[in-house]
Amino acid sequence: MAVTMREVAAAAGVSIKTVSNVINDYPAIRPATRERVLAAIRELGYQPNLSARGLRSGRTGVISLIIPDLKNAYFAELADAVMRAAAKERLAVIIEQSGGDRDVELEILHGPRMRMVDGVLYSVLGVGQEDTALIADVPTPMVLLGERIFNGPADHVTMRNVEAAQAATEHLLSLGRRRLLAFGRHPHEKVGSAGLRLKGYQRALEARGIPYDESLAIEVRRWHRSDGAEAMRKVLTSGLEFDGVMAFNDSIALGAMRVLQEAGLRIPGDVAIIGFDDIDETRYSLPTLSTIDPGREEIAETAVRMLQERIKADDGPPPREFEAVFRLVARESTDTVPH
Amino acid sequence: MAVTMREVAAAAGVSIKTVSNVINDYPAIRPATRERVLAAIRELGYQPNLSARGLRSGRTGVISLIIPDLKNAYFAELADAVMRAAAKERLAVIIEQSGGDRDVELEILHGPRMRMVDGVLYSVLGVGQEDTALIADVPTPMVLLGERIFNGPADHVTMRNVEAAQAATEHLLSLGRRRLLAFGRHPHEKVGSAGLRLKGYQRALEARGIPYDESLAIEVRRWHRSDGAEAMRKVLTSGLEFDGVMAFNDSIALGAMRVLQEAGLRIPGDVAIIGFDDIDETRYSLPTLSTIDPGREEIAETAVRMLQERIKADDGPPPREFEAVFRLVARESTDTVPH
């Protein structure tokens, strides 16, 4: 059987509560007593029972990270960053996959497991602005991640999507490219990564006085590599002319790149291409992929810190919005070459 | 405040224990009573308090998955498969990253969080056969994953490394390639993925009567893409001649492939290459990468099922070994082309 406080207390010759006080850094304890208790803890190999602590104090030291899909490199890297940030705060992380499906996302949020975590990092694709009410009624402290809900009922950590997309587009324009695909559009979406990044694309064109041509805004439903490849195949078949691609994420950029190369097009010679997210793979593709570093570390650390603040002070300030600093990373896929 | 069983019981006009019995599918309950209780649960939106349940029953419904690194595609896909398998058993998964560091791996295993999970899936890189004793004393039900510990103190799920590596090598040999790099060696390692896969490589050569040339066994320390690229760069600089690469995982294969192409070598024309793991990316690289599908789904499902068995019957059978069925996936990187 596992060692409990009772046994530690007996070994140290103090009451159970004193053991508890030592563990929780309660100040009024004589150094000698503290030492005796700590020695007993070491001796017996005592580990606190987190279920009991959770029951009594209402805190479990576990937070939940709800994401669409770990197989997606962006979310895997986000999860990694979150877990490292959480480790610093001594928090464990339960990861839940939603598949990006709205109903699943809401189900998880209202499921019994929410009662066993201190807080949630909620990174959604399906749930949107119109679901604000369904999210507001969740009693668990929450931080929203991503671009689906702004000015919602909880703290929100995101990146400057519009500005970043504008910078990426401007980067291609500065190379002299003029027929740029906006690659990854979701029709009718205003908010959300796709909508915001399209807006950035449009702004960059506008700033240069170039008219927006909707036929260059290519729809890509899911943002997986295979979808990018498929969409690019269709574009090539259609005979559409272009000399640059502003892809809304790295995965579809890589998928598109592969199809372009198969078709005998040179990158960046014939087509310059830039992605979005700075996933690890962009550093090793052929050619290496220019992209936007969304500030993942900063996002993860800020989100965990904000959540921790909410957990500790359950009556904190009104919902906050935080936008991480992005960075354009120019690599081979947008090298300056004779057109 | 959250709804408790007490309130449900009051609403349904039964005792708390009856509510508990309904929830836990205790058989002797009149259908009418069950209905009333379920109705009250729905009505009030009751959710069980998992901390309390964990304290009382010793079960939390959470398992821990300890892996080296989520950023590594292999482990991300493993984690995904494990989480889907766990969801079927209504288990939540806490993921812990060890960085593949032996001390961290052991620390996590002996940490306080082990007391809050019902079981552990332990996928290690640092801990090895000689640490068996340190693992045996952990009271938590455990299933070992990977190739570091065989015939250990716990159930073990793995793949047929030697046979799979032999098949991959034989695949290259069957194309007429004779100077094959064993790419990914860890010097002095006998057990472990690197050791076993090297052995498979050697067996394949042996079966064809080809002598083993140690200079073709290339060391790659960490199995990340960048390490594969770097190692291949060294190989090319050294002037070593070869016409095939049997890479010990997909990431280093992809890294190597990129360097080979930069150097103007054609794949599979000049160099045929096969990887190991069948990560998603192998389907989208240029060329697509032949590889070994280790049977990830089967591994994940078997591991979770075995762990669940251990959790439910704490006095089960002696440790079991399970080896998943692998499959060779031939893609473009080993197409038949004139040499």
Next chain:
DNA sequence: TGCCACATCTCCAACGTTGTACTGTGACTC
């Protein structure tokens, strides 16, 4: 009719921890 078996439900205690309230002991103040 009396007794037993069974189904159905309830009562009590306990899981290991922490919050609240309290006791005892000196030291210091006036």
Next chain:
DNA sequence: GAGTCACAGTACAACGTTGGAGATGTGGCA
């Protein structure tokens, strides 16, 4: 020397749930 105060530690109850034993009712059978 009485009152006050800070410190060090303790006792008790409670968090929400479930295991086990017990209570109650119901029907069957001798």
